[in-house]
Amino acid sequence: xxxxxxxxxxxxxxxxxYGVMARRNILIMLMSVELMLNGVNIxxxxxxxxxxxxxxxxxxxxxxxxxxxxxxxxxxxxxALFRNKQSVDTGDFVELKG
Amino acid sequence: xxxxxxxxxIMVLFLFVIMLLNLRPEEYGKELGVxxxxxxxxxxxAFFVLFGALIGGIAFSPAKDLPNSDFGSTAFIGKVMFGSxxxxxELLSLLIIVAIIGAVLLAKKxxxxxxxxxxx
Numbered sequence: 068x069x070x071x072x073x074x075x076x077x078x079x080x081x082x083x084x085y086g087v088m089a090r091r092n093i094l095i096m097l098m099s100v101e102l103m104l105n106g107v108n109i110x111x112x113x114x115x116x117x118x119x120x121x122x123x124x125x126x127x128x129x130x131x132x133x134x135x136x137x138x139x140x141x142x143x144x145x146x147a148l149f150r151n152k153q154s155v156d157t158g159d160f161v162e163l164k165g
Numbered sequence: 166x167x168x169x170x171x172x173x174x175i176m177v178l179f180l181f182v183i184m185l186l187n188l189r190p191e192e193y194g195k196e197l198g199v200x201x202x203x204x205x206x207x208x209x210x211a212f213f214v215l216f217g218a219l220i221g222g223i224a225f226s227p228a229k230d231l232p233n234s235d236f237g238s239t240a241f242i243g244k245v246m247f248g249s250x251x252x253x254x255e256l257l258s259l260l261i262i263v264a265i266i267g268a269v270l271l272a273k274k275x276x277x278x279x280x281x282x283x284x285x
Contacts, residue, residue: 069225077216085209089202092194094183101175108167116237119229121245124237125253128246131170132257136264138175142182143271149186150274156194 072113080106091157093148097141104134 079102086099108127115123145155152159196202235241246254 069228070220073220074217077213077220081209081213081216084212085206088209089197089205091196094179098179101171105171117225117228119231119236121236121242122250124242125246125250128166128242129253129257131167132261135170135174136261138178139264139268140271142178143268146182146185146272154192154194155186155188158195 069113069117073110076106076110076113078106079103079109093145093155093157093160096157097138097145101134101138104130 083099083102083104083106086102087096090096090099108130111123111127111130115121115127148160149155154160197205233241
């Protein structure tokens with residue numbers, strides 16, 4: 068039973084990793100990072116149930132809070148980037164100079 | 166909890182930004198070619214097969230019995246979170262405040278400074 072949950076977590080994580088690697092739209096890459104975080108959450112919950120330890124569930128809550136904060140800041144960065152470069156293609160963000 | 170955070174907050178933020186940017190289809194960005202995407206898909210599949218072999222190969226001990234009947238309930242998680250894990254909880258609230266301030270600052274429009282005559 069635990070292996071089924073872990074395989075599901077691995078599948079979701081792999082799909083998220085494919086999304087980050089293969090897409091060039093910065094919004095889609097951010098969504099794929101969120102997918103990876105969700106996959107890790109499933110694995111944490113499965114282990115928390117397996118060892119009957121609530122620490123895993125608390126960790127999941129912390130990860131969700133951090134993911135929400137990260138999405139907020141990431142989207143603000145995307146908005147600022149779009150204002151400067153007028154593009155959401157990561158191929159255009161090649162210079163360090165603003 | 167998961168539903169509230171993800172569909173209520175994160176997806177709403179995403180929709181806000183997508184509608185704010187208002188991209189036309191030709192502005193989406195040039196995607197990678199089909200060959201490159203297939204190579205990356207093959208790589209991800211190999212990654213997943215490696216994960217699966219690792220997961221299937223470990224002999225996990227049988228699942229422990231739950232110590233009490235309200236294991237995953239809100240009351241029990243609240244007791245643990247405000248009991249032993251209150252420090253990460255407070256630090257998480259600090260992190261959220263910092264993220265709010267940072268997000269508002271980053272997304273502000275630059276103020277246009279007009280030179281006004283100083284009145285002494």
